[in-house]
Amino acid sequence: MSVNMGNSQIPVHHLHEQDKRPVRVERFLPRDKEVRNEVHRHDFHEIFFLTSGTGEHMIDLESHTFRAPCMHAIVAGQVHRLSRSADSVGAVLMFQREAIHGTAMDDDLHTLFSGLQGGPVWEIKAEQLDLARTLLDLIANETAAEDPNARRAANGLLSVLIAKCARWAGSPHPQLDDAGSGDLARRFLGDVERDFLTERRVGAYADRYAITADHLSDLLRKRIGRSAMEVLQDRLILEAKRLLLHSSMSVKEVGFALNMEDPAYFSRFFKKATELTPGEYRDHVRDLYKG
Numbered sequence: 001m002s003v004n005m006g007n008s009q010i011p012v013h014h015l016h017e018q019d020k021r022p023v024r025v026e027r028f029l030p031r032d033k034e035v036r037n038e039v040h041r042h043d044f045h046e047i048f049f050l051t052s053g054t055g056e057h058m059i060d061l062e063s064h065t066f067r068a069p070c071m072h073a074i075v076a077g078q079v080h081r082l083s084r085s086a087d088s089v090g091a092v093l094m095f096q097r098e099a100i101h102g103t104a105m106d107d108d109l110h111t112l113f114s115g116l117q118g119g120p121v122w123e124i125k126a127e128q129l130d131l132a133r134t135l136l137d138l139i140a141n142e143t144a145a146e147d148p149n150a151r152r153a154a155n156g157l158l159s160v161l162i163a164k165c166a167r168w169a170g171s172p173h174p175q176l177d178d179a180g181s182g183d184l185a186r187r188f189l190g191d192v193e194r195d196f197l198t199e200r201r202v203g204a205y206a207d208r209y210a211i212t213a214d215h216l217s218d219l220l221r222k223r224i225g226r227s228a229m230e231v232l233q234d235r236l237i238l239e240a241k242r243l244l245l246h247s248s249m250s251v252k253e254v255g256f257a258l259n260m261e262d263p264a265y266f267s268r269f270f271k272k273a274t275e276l277t278p279g280e281y282r283d284h285v286r287d288l289y290k291g
Helices: 105-113 126-144 150-169 181-195 202-208 213-224 228-246 251-257 263-274 278-289
Strands: 002-005 008-013 023-028 045-052 054-059 062-067 070-074 080-084 089-095 121-123
Touching (some): 023 126, 089 126, 089 150, 181 213, 213 228
Antiparallel strands (some): 023 089, 045 070, 045 089, 054 062, 070 121
């Protein structure tokens, strides 16, 4: 499957295209030349682990250079392109959102994917990578088994690995390691990720936590340097960028998809954040991804 982008196509990869497993591990070995993947996106999450090699990973228009040992987190829906050196060795863990929804892994994934831990590319220690490889081997063995209990075992191992990844990523905001307000910041970021299309009033989120909107924004400024409204607007702009890049929607339709029914308002909102109109941004970013 791919999404029409005029003269270019952004493929959408699905975990079910090869088999029915909700969790899968794939490994990559050295090649005779540099490997440069096509621009694409997934309907599942990925975590890359690199044992050796270097390269560049473009994720949602941000370029990240990397050197092993390291790990990269890719959220379902993100547009990305990986270029890695010929001597690269590593593995990628792929798992469907349904594999973790409603479990304790949700919190660890919010921590890893929300940006609170920096990333989405992190250097890790050799001993951490060794543990990740051991857990990946165990997950691969369980997902290959015919035993009906294997899926439960694989999910248990997946939970351990994701918790370890969240810890290894570390936090550039030490206050978030504290109970109470740190947990509230995590809750807000998770709620925004889930509800940003339908709820963009800071007061509505604050009501969920029984605090005022001003208190919520003050807390977030101290923890992540952004107000609650800035977090909401950043998430809307990111979604707009993704739709402008890899959908065939008109600018007007993108605004509708974001629940902004006035095209003029959507254009003003977008230009204020990016200094480009939606149409100018679309032209610029598609030229960028042709490379």
